[in-house]
Amino acid sequence: MTKMLGATAVGGAGIEGLRLVEGEMPTPGAGEALVRLNAATLNYRDLLFATGRLPGMTKTPDYVPLSCAAGVVAAVGGGVERVAPGDRVSPIFALGWIEGQQTSLAMLGGQADGVARQYAVFPAESLVHNPATMSDLEAATMTCAGLTAWNALFAPRPLRAGEWVLCQGTGGVSIAALQFAKAAGAHVAITSSSDDKLARARALGADITVNYRRETDWAAAVRRELGGARIDILVDVVGSSEVEAAAGLLAPGGVISAIGMLGDDFSWERQEIGGHPVAPITVGHRTDHETMLAFCARHAVRPVVDVVYDLSRIDDAYRHLESGRFFGKVGITLL
Incomplete structure (x- = not known):
């Protein structure tokens, strides 16, 4: 054989x-x-x-x-x-x-x-x-x-053109979500600790990029850049350590698509955060x-x-x- x-x-x-x-x-x-x-x-x-x-x-x-x-x-x-x-x-x-x-x-x-x-x-x-x-x-x-990012955007609350997505970091799920969201006609805010990675994200269409190491209150920096707009879908790959801050950026009816634990632990066990539903994404x-x-x-x-x-x-x-x-x-x- x-x-x-x-x-x-x-x-x-x-x-x-x-x-x-x-x-x-x-x-x-x-x-x-x-x-x-x-x-x-x-x-x-x-x-x-x-x-x-x-x-x-x-x-x-x-x-x-x-x-x-x-x-x-x-x-x-x-x-x-x-x-x-x-x-x-x-x-x-x-x-x-x-x-x-x-x-x-x-x-x-x-x-x-x-x-x-x-x-x-x-x-x-x-x-x-x-x-x-x-x-x-x-x-x-x-x-x-790819499929995790897809369902984060289109399963719990289907993304619509003109809406805003927040992606955390520039790993596989976040970059796929950025690409899907832009292809669907949405806007994307994304965070990273690297200016070089943020430049690459902008080349893929990211509308707002924030370096969370330089901006210690990164959520406030995203809020300033949004200029009155609000996030409709949070692609939560970090987990519980950052989800409260990220949830504060959500619009009424906004959803937390809970995926990962890059920070410390999953956000899955909570049903809602700040009045926003938590939707566990399982690929x-x-x-x-x-x-x-x-x-x-x-x-x-x-x-x-x-x-x-x-x-x-x-x-x-x-x-x-x-x-x-x-x-x-x-x-x-x-x-």
């Missing part, structure tokens, strides 16, 4: 627990497709799993990390009609979650083995077709970060993913991958993610 390269991790063992492994290329069974994965990207959750900040969320004793990848169907098993060899595809975030309420806990790179490997077998119904407008590396940003299902990809193709949205590592340097990719010295996404080539 053909050999392939992959990586494994142990939840809580740290970046040092990552290992490169050689294995046999799998064979698809009935209803399955074998995908030659070409590119993957990292998410903050990958770091949280490895370092033990989100314990009990991964397979034991080890697991294949990463949830986001793109590639080409290499072979299919019996009864498969959704995809065919040669199709450009990505696996969805939670295998089997096709639409409606989340029914599957088989989330890639956690309870289900992920995509840090050259070949993998997936249920054919858990694959989406990637648009010709995106490279594999770009499409590999969409499964988790999304296959139908959401397909709707998002169609929007990207229609509006020529090109995701941002800042730096790319070889799979053999996956530990360095994790360290780069941990450093925060990136804009958009950190990628892995699986070729």
Whole structure:
């Protein structure tokens, strides 16, 4: 059988627990497709799993990390009609979650083995077709970060043209939200500790940029720049340490899309803050993913991958993610 390269991790063992492994290329069974994965990207959750900040969320004793990848169907098993060899595809975030309420806990790179490997077998119904407008590396940003940003803007309270979005930082979710919001005709305020990153955000269309290290009361600085306007959707990736200040910028009817814990802890457990509803965002299902990809193709949205590592340097990719010295996404080539 053909050999392939992959990586494994142990939840809580740290970046040092990552290992490169050689294995046999799998064979698809009935209803399955074998995908030659070409590119993957990292998410903050990958770091949280490895370092033990989100314990009990991964397979034991080890697991294949990463949830986001793109590639080409290499072979299919019996009864498969959704995809065919040669199709450009990505696996969805939670295998089997096709639409409606989340029914599957088989989330890639956690309870289900992920995509840090050259070949993998997936249920054919858990694959989406990637648009010709995106490279594999770009499409590999969409499964988790892209879809999280999409649902932050369009699930709890659909964003409308002319409204305002506040994005925190310049990581994968925030930059995807910036791109989606601008494509939808909205305005965006964004914060960062780096003037260089803020300049890149302005090049993508950001209307207000605030350096929160220079502006110790960053919320007041955003309020001044808004000039009487108010924020309609907060893309909350920082969590509870900053959510009160950010919520003070919201308009009546404004929503907090609670996503991350870059600061200390999630905002999910609160139902409202300052009279504004808190909507927990848990990525999304296959139908959401397909709707998002169609929007990207229609509006020529090109995701941002800042730096790319070889799979053999996956530990360095994790360290780069941990450093925060990136804009958009950190990628892995699986070729």
